[in-house]
Amino acid sequence: MARAARSAALFATLASLPVVSLPGRGLQRVQPLHVYELAEAVARLVEHPGELRVVHELGGPAPISYRDMLAAYRRAQGLGEPLWLPVPMPLMQALAWAAEALPQQVYCRDTLRLLARGNTPGDNALPRLLGRAPTTMAQGLTVTAPQPLVDLRVQLSPAAMGVARGSLAFMWLYTAFISALLPRESGVLALMARCGFEGSWGVAALVFSCSLNTVLGVLALRRQVPWAMALQVVAVLGYTTTAALNMPELTIDHCGPLVKNVPVLALLVLLWLAAPPVRSTVDARRSRALPASRVRVGA
Known part of the structure; x- marks a missing residue:
């Protein structure tokens, strides 16, 4: 499975838990873009490289909070409202330090520092490269479906x-x-x-x-x-x-x-x-989305 798919599967799994822990209040800013549009932007850069050694910052149409991103993944899976659990950042840092001893690369102090700084582009080049507005996360979540690491969906009559x-x-x-x-x-x-x-x-x-x-x-x-x-x-x-x-x-x-x-x-x-969504029925199709990315062109 592609690395992006693993990332999306992790977000989908975290969002599907009945208790969703948040770093602090989960207000950190992210700007997810669809993986297909990331691939399209790279293809356009290859076709028309322009100036070499240029960094293009890519992101979705607008920044959202980390909590809102997980909520979007949850709605796309047709799940009801979770219990949001804010975790103080010092405790998150201590847990990340302990997690670094485990055979994983997802949860570490560097990840928390990157999230706390905010993962949004200063000058979003994606609209220029695509020639149109990027797909919103809600729209992207109806195109492709990330597979959670553990499927926790329950349906009862x-x-x-x-x-x-x-x-x-x-x-x-x-x-x-x-x-x-x-x-x-x-x-x-x-x-x-x-x-x-x-x-x-x-x-x-x-x-x-x-x-x-x-x-x-x-x-x-x-x-x-x-x-x-x-x-x-x-x-x-x-x-x-x-x-x-x-x-x-x-x-x-x-x-x-x-x-x-x-x-x-x-x-x-x-x-x-099995609790139904609080709002109206949501299409259960889900999507693969990525945090804001940077693409470097040239050697």
Whole structure:
């Protein structure tokens, strides 16, 4: 596969994740151009080289932010809104330093420095070379389709979506109501005590848990939004971790009271990935696009 295709596949994969991390707020400027127009510009330079030893800066029709570029890739794949996760630049730099020890060349400190500086042409030569305005990224994403490294697209019928969301809502609401109405008979107070919440602290923890579960049950019935799905995932992980640390015997119980949370997490992730786009239906065809490039003519 061509190097440009690998780059586009990486962007498409990053954009398709349910949680998309951003360097800082993702406001770094880029100016993607279509790979076919890059090839056309090179061909025109070969046919009419003009002055030798000249640098031609090439870019798309207008600069956009790094976040907007990933959002365009995501819309082209027909995916719903992700959970955008801003990562402080010092942390990104530290992670890039650690990543340099791995057998990869994509994520490093030089890449971050280039992105932070902005990857846009000072004098965009692409319109002059093409003799027309460059293709916008939205238009380019309808021409060719980059293949993500991992295809995370999920499609569920309305009926299957309703059954899945209804089962999750039932789990959260049933847990909340049975714990609130039968706190002793259900054993929830004993479990709270095992986790270190006794007396008034146990009651407070019970009220918090029942309230949280009720909210999660109502959210499960509503249209999937990223923060609501993330909240359910965090709640399942939190409950599972707390129980495993304070009651390790539950991890080897033959009925699998904690192991059963694994398929619950899988169902939550599948529903998250299957969430439809927030806006109108988007053509699922995707495209190969490149950041702004520079082409040097002559020896």
